Amino acid sequence: MTAISDLRRAAAFLDSLQQDRFEYMRRASEDHREAHAARLPGGAQECGVYPSDPLKMRVLANMVRAMQAKRLLEVGCGLGYSALWLAEAAGPGGSVETIDR
16 A cells, blocks of 8 residues: 555545435434423433434444444434444445344
8 A cells, every 4th residue: 555545545534524424314313302302201311212423423334344344233223323324334235233112
């Protein structure tokens, strides 16, 4: 590897940390929690749906890519925001199994 290709790979990695390709789903999760907060005693804490932090999901997706993981299990999938990140990171031939109550 050359220093230039290493710099390009590092720049691509940092760029990937800036993007949230699934912002619409994170917003839907937040809207869902707000609707519960308005209806349930105790507010959103009782809803049990907490979308993952976008930066943490980008880091996790990059870890999945680095490991070349193809079979993933998510426990507590909520509305599916993190499952989208995991499926995209697993790529073609990958699968994400989710479990929730």
